[in-house]
Each structure stands twice: as structure tokens, then as C-alpha cells.
Amino acid sequence: MKTKVPLELEKVNLRLKSAKTKVTIRESNGSLQLRATLPIKPGDKDKNGTGRKQYNLSLNIPANLDGLKTAEEEAYELGKLIARKTFEWNDKYLGNETIKKSFKTIGELLEKFEDEYFKTHQRTTKSEHTFFYYFSRTKRFTNPQELASSENLINSIEKIDKEWSRYNAARAIAAFCQAFNIEVDLSLYSKMPENNTRNIPTDVEIFAGFSRFENYQINRGNQVNENVRDSWQLWRWAYSMLAVFGLRPRELFINPDVEWWLSKENIDLTWKVHKDCKTGERQALPLYKQWILEFDLRNPKYLEMLATAISKKDNSNHAEITALTQRVSWWFRKIGLDFKPYDLRHAWAIRAHILGIPIKAAADNLGHSVQVHTQTYQRWFSLDMRKLAINQALSKKDEVELIREENAKLKMENERLKLEIDKLKMELVYKHS
Template sequence: MHNQGQDKYQQAFADLEPVSSTDGSFFGSSLQAQQQREHMRTKVLQELEKVNLRLKSAKTKVTIRESNGSLQLRATLPIKPGDTDKNGTGRKQYNISLNIPANLDGLKTAEEEAYELGKLIARHTFEWNDKYLGTEAIKKDFQTVGELLAKFEDEYFKTHKRTTKSEHTFFYYFSRTQRFTNSQDIATAENLLNAIEKIDKEWSKYNAARAIAAFCQTFKIEIDLSKYSKMPDRNSRNIPTDGEIATGIAKFAEYLHTRGNQVNQEVKDSWQLWRWTYGMLAVFGLRPRELFINPDIDWWLSQENIDLTWKVHKDCKTGERQALPLHKQWIEEFDLRNPKYLEMLVTAISKKDKNNHAEITALTQRVSWWFRKIGLDFKPYDLRHAWAIRAHILGIPIKAAADNLGHSVQVHTQTYQRWFSLDMRKLAINQALSKRDEVELIREENAKLKMENEKLKLEIEKLKMELVYKRS
């Protein structure tokens, strides 16, 4: 990765605080990307003003303008071959495109070109050649996908602030574009669309289109991907009940008796780390990555952590938050604050480059591997869905549940609550009916108490009357 302190693009992002988002969806990520592109464009336009002032001070009869993400030279020049001299002056103002991108590097190139053109004008030696007619720029367009992929990272981070989160996003785009395209193909919209069409699975096609959209946006390739913008229907999930979650955690220890004798001594206890991971996912509904990116272990084990919250780091998908547990008793039952397991977590992370998105991805994939290894019939993310459903059944407001999971209410309602099984719907309805019955019972008791109260009042009045009658 690049040294951020020496990168002029990252220095330009220094005063930008990306909009906070509790939406981990593609829409939420797109809003943040748009904000960063607009921020960089503002910086480029500010620098463009300075460049034009320098050109004016040097009496160079050339200015630079920005148009549709590219920089153009503007100058009054001899009539271009094939053009009409309407005013009869033999000269006309032209905007010359040299295929220079509107970024900080492009500004440097454009300024150099402006001085060069200015000298030609001053010496009356300007001629319309391939360079100024745009023929060279057209030739540059014929680059292969592989050639552009080699430049993808540098170009992408000219319009995005480099963080752990944005590096993970870039890795997603890069790896899928590389996987689903032919590096030898010319990078045209037609070839990229053909690559997407060759993909069989709908979800792979959708993910490839997202990645290729970012690739095309970076290199100003016009492409229409609206056909692939709709998220495919998800396959059915196996959302575990609370009972199945409690039973599932025991399978990690059972693995000891089924794995055989030939086990590497260095990893023979590693199942305990993945058992801990399982428990944390169940209790907090976390994304697996949120356990491995800069975990605040001191806070988790601290006596001050009276609410037993897990601090999700700001570099994670939807920023920082404190996640609250559901079923606090599981924290003790699953022994989740045992320092031994946290030491194992530190060791696992220290073996990896914690700032490398690929290494963090390897850890999250390891979690899925263990789920399959011990014979669980649900996946790590299913524990997150189970948390969302449990929160709904317990009557926790949707906004509170969504914030705790680190996403928007829209994502919560559209994605998570659709996984209600028949049994879980029955449980939710029965609990609601039970609450209604309790309310009815209380109302009946209140009515009885009111009647008894009225009777007592009548008795008191009767006794008062009798007392007055005796005295008289």
C-alpha cells in the first residue's frame, strides 16, 4: 500500500470526514464514494484556478478548463483543417482535448502542455498535427483490461480517501473485475458486457456488474449496466433458533473426539478461538470482520464495561459503534470474556497484516470453514439474521435493532426480517397474543377492584348514616 503521507491525493482528502453511514448496502457505499469524488473535484477546480493565474501572469495565451472529467486547453488558433472561417479572420477559439484526466496529476500535465502550446502561438509556429487534432488520444483509448487493471489502484485512490474500509472495497472491485473479465480483451463497454453475460449464477453476475461499474467509472468508460442493477432473489436461509445456537456451540468441543489423533500441536486448541467467534456472532449479531479489525480487547475485558458492549472499530464497513448483547447470559455460558480466547485472537491477528483487506478476508473465511468442519447446517451470517429476528420477537424497536447491527432501517426491514420462518412467526404471534391476554386479565382485575371499591364506599356511607341515627 502507498504511504499516505507522501500521496498528494490522500493529502487532499485530509480535511474530509466521510459522511457517516449506518447503511452497509451498495447504496450507502455509493453515497460515500460520491461525496469523495465531489470533494476531490472541488480540490482540482481550486488548483485549476491557481494554474490559470500562473498562465495569465506568464502572459501565456492559453487557459485550461475542465469538462466531463477531462482537462482541455483553450486558445485562439489558426482555423482547423476542414473547419469554416465564418468571421474571415483566419483564427478561431478552440478547446483542445489531449486525453488529460481532471485530477491533480492531470493538472500538472495540462499546465506543461499549456506552456508548450503558448510558445508555439508566440512563435507563430503552431500546426494542427495528430496531437492537437486528437488522433493520438484516440490511439490511447485502445488499452486492454489487463493494462487498466495494472493502473486501477492508483487511479481509484485519486478519487477515494484511502482507509481500511475503502481498501477493502477496492479489493472487492479489483478481484471481481479480474476474475470475471479477460485481461487480453480491449477495455470496451461491449467486451465488458459480454464478460458479464457469460457468468451463470445471478449473484455472481450482480457482483461482477457492481465491480465493473466502479472499474468503468474510474477509467471513464461509458457503459450501461442498468440491466444488472436489481439485486437477485436470495436463496433460502437456515436461520437457527436460540436452542439450535446453544446446541451448536457444543459441537466445537465435540470436534476434539472426532478429529483423529494426527493433529498439529500448534493448532490443537485453535477450535477454542473459533468457538469464541461463534459465541460473539450469536450474542452481538456482528459481521465476522468486526471481530478482527482492530478489536478493543481491553474494553471488552474491562470492569468499566458494565453494559457488556463490543466496540466495533471505525475502519469497519459501517463505521464505529458499540454493539449491545441479546441474551446476556450467553456471555457467561459461552465463556466469552475468558482472557485465554482473547489472547488467541491477538495471536491470530498478529500473524496477519491487520491493515490488509485480503488477510482479514482470509480470517473471515476461516470462520465459515469451521462452521462446515464441525457440521453446522447454518452459516456465520445466519447468526446475524437470527439476532435481528430475536430482537423483533422481543419487541425491540426496529431503529434500535438496526443501529445495533450497524445498518439502516431500510436494510433491516428489507433484508433481515424476510427470513422469518413459520415457527418463528408462530412464536412472535403467540407472544403477542399472550401479552394481549395479560392486558385483558389486568383490565378484568381492575374492573373487579373498582366494583369492590364502590361497594366499600357504600358500606362506609351506610355506617356513617347508622352512626348519625344512633347519636340523634
């Protein structure tokens, strides 16, 4: 049978060619398909501008001798439609599943994305955060009016200029396609970009950034709505908290424990990260406690402003919280900082490394694994940061050598004093004798 089917298939295609039928039959994965050049399928792109494209039509015909008879009949029928120019895409040629997908827009599927995603994922705080990441980026980088075809989705990715944005969009769209069983090959965009730059601020630059908020307020003029005249103070407070604790921006806004932060019992000056955040609850410690005082971070005025800002938001809604975190980023740009909120988190990790804090302790404080800490954060060790780390290490070495030298000198001095004492003792014995 295995040898008869290919031989018979070749004969069928010769008959179709002799009859000038513009259709051929091919075998694929145990089924027979009709191959023909047809009008562009709904949801497909006309890249060549011809209005036509070659398609393989799978009609669920098995690749056996009986199937060949059926396929030949279907080929003649399709050939007649093509010759008469009466071919139309219908359920038969699209297939039930295909036609359902073809006529759904990206926007329509986005409305159902959450329900479909959580049919195959357990709903947890972390998975909700991951879903919103996929949802927001798919929505941002695609056109909701376009049909949810593989070509439209790939074209959306190819329009993105920045490598990391393209990579992140591809990850999100891959999850979107998986939820709706959309066949798409995104392997070209799945490799993490090798080159990326971050501007990790030094401690001096962090202090300079703190000052920029008030400088902006002084220089912006008086044409400002009275209700938001002092709002810059809240965003300066947020900026400083990110620098002091290395927090993720949303960890400031998801159910913050303001009472604990201002409590006299909080002797270690920790910020409590709520359990609904990405990696669950933890108490974050500052590296430099003096920054809390210098930045006035426990001023009740700023905490009241925080409470007012989050009272207008739904803390269970990732979109609402994202609006607040985007506001933080907006203020960074507004006052002219050349680094981003997450760069302060990287700066915390690097500073901890320079100070000699064990990796596990630093990773726990930032709320991620040791693997993430070593692979992701330490890669941003700039030349200046490396110089600083090396110089500090050498300084410590110099201090140790200095102490050793001092100890050696003291030992020699002790030996000299012992000799002096022994000599005095001998002289006293000599006098008394």
C-alpha cells in the same frame, strides 16, 4: 448543408458499390465511419467462428462535404487492403485509446485498479472497504490472462451460475470498467435478484451450533497438528460473538479492544467496534447478556488466541482481514451448519424486532441506517419467525387482558368490602344506640 450531405453520401456509396469496393460509409453523431467486414479485432471474440466480423471504423472524419471526399478516399484504400487480403489492425484503424485498451490484460489493469479508482474517490475507511469489495470480486470472477475487452468481461459474468454472485460480480466489474473507461453494457445484470433464501437460525439452533464445535473436536480423531489442536475454540468464540452482538465478521478482527472487553468497567458488556471498520466506531450491546456467560465469551484464553491470530495479519490490509473472515465461514461449513455468519446478524435484527426494541436503536447497534435495517434485514422474516412474533404479541395481549380482568375483579372486591364495612358500621351504630 444538412440535406446535401445525406444526398452526397448516398452517391458516394453508389460509386463504392459500382467499383465493387467492400466498404460503405455511414454517418454517426456528426462523424463519418467506414463499415466493412474485417478480420477479428485484437481482444475481440470470434463468436461465429468465421474469423471475420463487421466493424464500424471511426477515423475522426467530420460529416460534411469535405469530410465525404476524405472518407471516400479512405474507403477505396481500405477496399484495396481487403481485396488483396493485406489488411492489418494498426493505430489508424484501432485508434490510440482503443489499441491501448485492447492489448491490456485484466490482470495488468487489476494491478493499477486501486490507483485509478482513488483518482475519482476520496480515500476513507468506507471507500477502501468498497474498493476491496470491487477488487476482490473482479479478481475472483475474471481470468487475469484475458484481454480486458467488454466481451471477455461479459463472458466472465455469464459463466456465473448463482444469481446473487452474478449480480455482485457485475457491480464490481462495472466499477472496474468505469475506472479504465472500458465501454460495456451490463444493464442485463444490474437488476437485483428477487429470489434469495437465507436460513435464519432460531435461538435453539444457535445453541445447537455452539455445541457442534466441540462435537467436531471429539469426533475428528487424533491426526491433528499440535499447534492447531485447540484452534476450534477461537472459531467457536467468533461464532458466539456474532450471535450475541450481531457483528459483521471483520468487526471481530479489526483492532479489537480486548482490554475494554475484559475490563471491570465494562458493566454494560459492550463490544467496541473500531473506527477503521465499515461504518466507523460504535459500542455494540448484547440482546441476551446471559449468553456471554453461557458461551464463556470473556475467557482470557480465547482472547489470547484472538490476539495471536490477528498479530499475524496486517489490520490495514483488507485482504488479510478477509482471510480471517473467510476462515469463520470455513468453520461454519466444516462443522455442518446450514446457515452462514451473516445469518447470525440477521437473526439478531429479527430477535430485536420480536423483543420490541425500537428500529433506530437496533439499527444503531448493528451499525447501519434505519433504511438498511427495514429494507434489507426485515425481509428475511421467515414464516416461523413471523409466527413467533405474532404469538408473542398475542401473549402480551392476553397478559394485558388478564391484568385488566384482575383489576376489574379487585375493583368489585373493593366495592364489596366497602359495602361490608359500611354495613358493619351501621350495625355498630345500631348497637350503641
